[in-house]
Amino acid sequence: MPSARFGSVVGLALALAAVSPAPSFAAPPLPEAAKPYAEAAARIIAAARADDAAWQRLARLCDDIGHRLTGSKNLERAIAWAKAEMKADGQENVRGHAVEVPIWVRGEESLALVHPRAAPLPMLGLGYSPGTPPGGVEAEVLVVVDEADLERNKARARGRVVVFNDPMRPFDAVCGTHYGEAVRFRSSGARMAAEHGAVAALVRSVTAHSLRTPHTGTQGYREGPPPIPAAAITTEDADRLARMQARGQAPRVRLAMQAANRAPGQSENVIAELVGRERPDEVVVISGHLDSWDVGQGAHDDGGGVVMAMESLRILRALGLRPRRTIRVVLWTNEENGVAGAKAYAKDFAAELPKHVAAIEADMGAFDPKGYTFQHLDPAAERRGLRRLRALTALLRPIHADHAESGFAGVDVYQLREGRVPLLGQMTDMARYFDIHHTAADTVDKVDPRELADNVAAMAIMAYALAEMPGRLDDPEPEKK
Ligand SMILES: [Zn+2]
Incomplete structure (x- = not known):
């Protein structure tokens, strides 16, 4: 094999360059x-x-x-x-x-895991979200992947904080970005959750790569049920809440937001x-x-x-x-x-x-x-x-x-x-x-x-x-x- 003789691909390329002129790729003429x-x-x-x-x-x-x-x-x-x-x-x-x-306006805002242990969770409220009552809302979470998952579990949504945990697929050369499909839970997850009586919605940040950074953005709903507070959480914490739910630990969170539409x-x-x-x-x-x-x-x-x-x-x-x-x-x-x-x-x-x-x-x-x-x-x-x-x-x-x-x-x-x-x-x-x-x-x-x-x-x-x-x-x- 020629490559064995030169020891490396680089060696092969150098050798070929020495014996033949670089191929020329003439640019097509300008229209x-x-x-x-x-x-x-x-x-x-x-x-x-x-x-x-x-x-x-x-x-x-x-x-x-x-x-x-x-x-x-x-x-x-x-x-x-x-x-x-x-x-x-x-x-x-x-x-x-x-x-x-x-x-x-965003105002002061915070989110914390309160059960099975206490821990602050990085978050960003979503545009147009209303605030919570003073002191915030505290409830068990219901983690769902998508609309069908919410539909199957809608009886458990009432009084809960619904967490949408749909992972955005990474950018690829064929499809490009998957933002358009992943963003729908940020746009209308709160409305979907409110229709089933949820007290707040948390949305997995719309990103395929995270350094535990929440991603804000706007949401599209001003019709339908009365708006509920909505915020983005990191992909890491969305996954963590999903694991806790799967283990039967019934995780609870407290969300406090002073957001308001003026x-x-x-x-x-x-x-x-x-x-x-x-x-x-x-x-x-x-x-x-x-x-x-x-x-x-x-x-x-x-x-x-x-x-x-x-x-x-x-x-x-x-x-x-x-x-x-x-x-x-x-x-x-x-x-x-x-x-x-x-x-x-x-x-x-x-x-x-x-x-x-x-x-x-x-x-x-x-x-x-x-x-x-x-x-x-x-x-x-x-x-x-x-x-x-x-x-x-x-x-x-x-x-x-x-x-x-x-x-x-x-x-x-x-x-x-x-x-x-x-x-x-x-x-x-x-x-x-x-x-x-x-x-x-x-x-x-x-x-x-x-x-x-x-x-x-x-x-x-x-x-x-x-x-x-x-x-x-x-x-x-x-x-x-
Ligand atoms: Zn822009």
């Missing part, structure tokens, strides 16, 4: 539709990778302001910061777009523009959400997306790349618990939506960019838009972000779907995203400067090409001759 933007794309990539400006900007947001829950002083500070930064960048039409937002308040989406040189009334939106959960720093979710949009506009302006149409940064407010910012934008800018040629959202973390999802209200427009998008994503081959597929583009831009706006979602390598999603560990040190810079490059190139190209992604096909 005609992408060629006009190739030079700009190369300049954008060089500018984005030249330094760690994007990461430094994200670090200031994360370190100086921190997490940014709707209704918090921190979010107000972040809104003022984003406006000041983009004014300093020389952006045009920097302004706030006033939005009425729901206000949920009267609606005021917030703002932040807007800034690079005004188009030929068709200023036609708009490409680039966006991320400025609010975050009230734990960690909201670095990947979604400080990264915010900085991608801000830096894209800064780099395009610095390079003198003013496209035909306007590129508009929109930093959404209240994505995490209400989506009020994007809903208000869709309503208040309804008359302009026909001239929104695309809306890009980055809200899948700031890991290596992979490409774009594409979504359109009209399936035929989605098919031809995706075909045209694939020509443009070829511009992103140098940063390995040239993938394009039909798919959900993001919660915020989804609000523009009824306005028939072509929607793009910035895809990233999500293998590690849900390990830290909505936790105290979502901090800026988890963001890699080069990966963030490549995301900036991808968004700036895509925004530029969409704002510069003669037509729109969803234009009807030309008449066949």
Whole structure:
């Protein structure tokens, strides 16, 4: 065997390299539709990778302001910061777009195992959860795996704390993330439990990997039975409670939460523009959400997306790349618990939506960019838009972000779907995203400067090409001759 002769695979590779030239994998030629933007794309990539400006900007947001829950002083500070930064960048039409937002406050909260022994349990209340009565609720737990398990055991749910212990499967190359299926107990577990008379619900954190970190998030129920307090617990403690129940130890917990829903308040989406040189009334939106959960720093979710949009506009302006149409940064407010910012934008800018040629959202973390999802209200427009998008994503081959597929583009831009706006979602390598999603560990040190810079490059190139190209992604096909 040749490998035995050289002693190792490395030796074999070196030997082969010595006798034959490295095989050359010629890149396929750039599609005609992408060629006009190739030079700009190369300049954008060089500018984005030249330094760690994007990461430094994200670090200031994360370190100086921190997490940014709707209704918090921190979010107000972040809104003022984003406006000041983009004014300093020389952006045009920097302004706030006033939005009425729901206000949920966490307050003091705690969870403890009280039987068969006393031990504190790390927890995070879920958005929109009501608080417990003063002093908390104490009850035996009923651990269930899923809906069918709850249905089988519903007679035992009354007066109990129902624990949903459905493990999220790890990220895999074929299916990607399993977040979409695992999150349903966080979204509606409390409602399911309340229907059977439970006094509270605890949900296994939506993650496949845990360092005993609880993951918060919102829940979707405001109809049905009166809401019961709901919180996330760690995967480790969910498993522990399940083991205790299986051993017949009848574990009991005490949950105390001061969470409350308050009267609606005021917030703002932040807007800034690079005004188009030929068709200023036609708009490409680039966006991320400025609010975050009230734990960690909201670095990947979604400080990264915010900085991608801000830096894209800064780099395009610095390079003198003013496209035909306007590129508009929109930093959404209240994505995490209400989506009020994007809903208000869709309503208040309804008359302009026909001239929104695309809306890009980055809200899948700031890991290596992979490409774009594409979504359109009209399936035929989605098919031809995706075909045209694939020509443009070829511009992103140098940063390995040239993938394009039909798919959900993001919660915020989804609000523009009824306005028939072509929607793009910035895809990233999500293998590690849900390990830290909505936790105290979502901090800026988890963001890699080069990966963030490549995301900036991808968004700036895509925004530029969409704002510069003669037509729109969803234009009807030309008449066949
Ligand atoms: Zn997000």
